[in-house]
Amino acid sequence: MPDFFRRLHRTISPSSGDDESEVRADGGVVSDGPTADAPTEPDRDATARLKAALDRRFGSDFMESSIFWLPPFLLMGLFVYGAVIWNLLISLTDYQRFENAPDYSDLDFEMYTRALADSGFIDAAVNTLILLLLFTAGTLMVGLLLAILIDRGIRFENSFRTIYLLPMSLSFVVTAQFWLWIYNYNNGIANSVIGTFGLGPVSWLGNQDIVLYAIIFALMWQFSGYAMVVYLAGLRAIPREHYEAAKVDGASTLKMYWRVIIPQLKGATISAAVVLMVFGMKAFDFLYSLTGGYRPPNGADILATKMVREAYANLNWAYGAAIAIVLFGMALGVIGPYLVYEYRRDNL
Amino acid sequence: MSDTKPRTDGGATTTARLRRTLDRMTVEDAGLYVVLLFAALFYIVPIESGLVTSFKTGTAIIETAPFAPPGPSGFTFEKWQTAIDALLRGMGNSLLYAVPATVISAIVGSITAYGLTIPTWKKSYKAVVLMLIIAGIFIPYQAVLVPLTQFWSQWAQLDQVLSFVWALGVSNDYAGIVELVITHVAYGIPICTLLFRTYYKTMSEEMIESARLDGATLRRVYRRIVLPLSGPMFAVVLIYQFTQIWNDLLFTLVLVSTESSPAAPVVLILAGLGTSLEGQDFALRMAGAFFAALPTLAVYIFFGEEFAEGVAA
Numbered sequence: 001m002p003d004f005f006r007r008l009h010r011t012i013s014p015s016s017g018d019d020e021s022e023v024r025a026d027g028g029v030v031s032d033g034p035t036a037d038a039p040t041e042p043d044r045d046a047t048a049r050l051k052a053a054l055d056r057r058f059g060s061d062f063m064e065s066s067i068f069w070l071p072p073f074l075l076m077g078l079f080v081y082g083a084v085i086w087n088l089l090i091s092l093t094d095y096q097r098f099e100n101a102p103d104y105s106d107l108d109f110e111m112y113t114r115a116l117a118d119s120g121f122i123d124a125a126v127n128t129l130i131l132l133l134l135f136t137a138g139t140l141m142v143g144l145l146l147a148i149l150i151d152r153g154i155r156f157e158n159s160f161r162t163i164y165l166l167p168m169s170l171s172f173v174v175t176a177q178f179w180l181w182i183y184n185y186n187n188g189i190a191n192s193v194i195g196t197f198g199l200g201p202v203s204w205l206g207n208q209d210i211v212l213y214a215i216i217f218a219l220m221w222q223f224s225g226y227a228m229v230v231y232l233a234g235l236r237a238i239p240r241e242h243y244e245a246a247k248v249d250g251a252s253t254l255k256m257y258w259r260v261i262i263p264q265l266k267g268a269t270i271s272a273a274v275v276l277m278v279f280g281m282k283a284f285d286f287l288y289s290l291t292g293g294y295r296p297p298n299g300a301d302i303l304a305t306k307m308v309r310e311a312y313a314n315l316n317w318a319y320g321a322a323i324a325i326v327l328f329g330m331a332l333g334v335i336g337p338y339l340v341y342e343y344r345r346d347n348l
Numbered sequence: 349m350s351d352t353k354p355r356t357d358g359g360a361t362t363t364a365r366l367r368r369t370l371d372r373m374t375v376e377d378a379g380l381y382v383v384l385l386f387a388a389l390f391y392i393v394p395i396e397s398g399l400v401t402s403f404k405t406g407t408a409i410i411e412t413a414p415f416a417p418p419g420p421s422g423f424t425f426e427k428w429q430t431a432i433d434a435l436l437r438g439m440g441n442s443l444l445y446a447v448p449a450t451v452i453s454a455i456v457g458s459i460t461a462y463g464l465t466i467p468t469w470k471k472s473y474k475a476v477v478l479m480l481i482i483a484g485i486f487i488p489y490q491a492v493l494v495p496l497t498q499f500w501s502q503w504a505q506l507d508q509v510l511s512f513v514w515a516l517g518v519s520n521d522y523a524g525i526v527e528l529v530i531t532h533v534a535y536g537i538p539i540c541t542l543l544f545r546t547y548y549k550t551m552s553e554e555m556i557e558s559a560r561l562d563g564a565t566l567r568r569v570y571r572r573i574v575l576p577l578s579g580p581m582f583a584v585v586l587i588y589q590f591t592q593i594w595n596d597l598l599f600t601l602v603l604v605s606t607e608s609s610p611a612a613p614v615v616l617i618l619a620g621l622g623t624s625l626e627g628q629d630f631a632l633r634m635a636g637a638f639f640a641a642l643p644t645l646a647v648y649i650f651f652g653e654e655f656a657e658g659v660a661a
């Protein structure tokens with residue numbers, strides 16, 4: 001098999017050096033090639049036949065096009081999938097502290113049982129789920145509402161859109177500073193707003209029961225513009241006749257959107273929801289920047305922050321890797337069905 | 349609907365047009381605009397209050413409302429001065445990796461997308477490659493962090509490979525910058541590929557097919573036909589990637605690690621700006637936040653369309 005890969009590699013890039021290990025990292029793409037008929041032939045003839053065989057199997061441009069996509073694909077595969085597999089291995093070791101490298105000779109699931117017994121892990125997992133669901137649902141709703149309002153043929157449409165999307169262009173490190181100021185106990189805007197209704201003041205980031213929702217609100221502020229843009233594209237794809245037909249049938253505006261328009265936005269909803277959910281899982285930057293340290297405000301710890309803290313602050317590398325695998329599994333649970341859905345719709 | 353109409357009467361002044369709009373406006377329309385304006389306020393106020401606060405003195409912060417301008421007595425540039433002093437070197441460092449990483453990942457993404465879109469090979473195999481690439485967009489980076497640290501600290505020790513650079517007097521912390529470039533390119537390939545692919549899918553097939561029938565190689569088709577037509581998408585991808593890379597904190601935290609490092613990017617210094625100084629100096633934080641956001645804000649203001657397109661894909 002290595003011989004086959006080396007030859008394949010030489011066909012793809014005749015001049016470059018030998019780095020078969022890289023090719024092997026994602027060898028799964030190249031399925032069972034015809035290695036058996038090669039050895040007795042002279043080398044040049046063999047590669048030509050191999051190329052012909054591969055082209056026959058994969059399509060006429062397969063070999064010629066592989067120089068374009070294969071090297072980047074392998075680089076990405078190594079950094080993404082290679083790293084995930086490596087991470088899985090590390091999570092099975094006891095790697096911690098200042099050991100230079102994990103000891104791979106003794107693999108077990110100790111880190112995972114440890115996670116289940118760790119109340120901090122359970123809390124973080126629950127918080128992650130709350131964040132995921134509330135943040136995604138809230139952002140989608142606000143985004144949809146804005147998109148519908150903007151799509152009603154208003155003036156200054158571009159200005160409104162630009163303003164709504166503006167927070168998306170800012171770093172979480174930057175927006176975290178803004179929200180620290182807004183949620184500030186003494187003279188923050190949040191407290192003066194609820195103060196006009198005779199409520200508060202509330203310690204938004206200090207109260208364990210509130211902080212997570214305060215953070216979700218801030219993240220919704222930042223992301224609803226994104227949802228709006230996705231929905232707007234979806235709305236623009238709906239033919240005008242559908243609106244008119246609904247009007248002719250005498251449906252009220254509300255009913256028209258609920259019955260006719262929103263069902264047609266399923267594709268937009270799904271792709272926006274996937275992006276938002278996956279984002280919610282890895283929301284690390286914002287929480288880190290709120291405190292300027294690895295420990296987010298009490299009551300707002302999520303798996304993403306706990307993983308980084310365990311690994312880089314407490315130097316429990318293997319434990320951090322195990323949490324990362326749990327996170328990866330969650331992400332896979334969202335991405336997998338999405339990719340199948342896109343494939344079925346012929347969108348890949 | 350009202351967007352297209354005013355174009356016909358070239359001489360109409362803005363006020364006349366505005367009056368005509370107001371005349372035609374129904375109660376429902378007015379309500380719509382009020383809602384839209386309130387929504388706009390909701391998005392603007394956090395940013396606006398940050399901006400005015402960054403110019404306030406300590407007393408003005410306590411005495412004026414958070415979103416009110418500071419007034420002549422409470423106005424100061426002092427916080428901006430401090431913030432710029434603290435963050436300027438970080439700006440340089442951020443540019444040092446954000447620009448190369450952006451350019452390289454856009455070029456690589458274009459080439460990858462071309463290879464996966466235009467040439468004909470079996471769709472089912474293509475779909476597998478594409479699925480793996482698209483899934484790569486969504487991987488939580490936490491799942492690769494520990495191996496990434498292992499890789500850069502134990503396996504690929506750039507620190508030693510680049511020793512000739514350190515001999516020139518550059519701090520060897522800058523190995524972190526090189527690591528950041530490579531890392532961001534590797535993890536940027538999926539999204540760049542996807543963006544270019546959506547664009548290439550809409551390209552005219554006849555032109556490419558006839559070129560292929562004339563015996564043009566794939567490389568030639570890319571250079572002569574596809575690449576020259578990719579301009580608009582390059583704008584989208586470059587803007588999207590630049591914003592992403594500039595704004596990212598996680599990788600800088602892991603690969604450069606300390607804000608005191610001479611190679612520390614701006615987001616890393618900003619995240620620690622409040623904690624390194626006594627108390628909660630909000631004016632300084634706001635000034636720092638704005639200063640760090642300047643490049644992405646500028647990009648957004650000048651290329652808002654392209655940014656929206658990149659985000660929506």
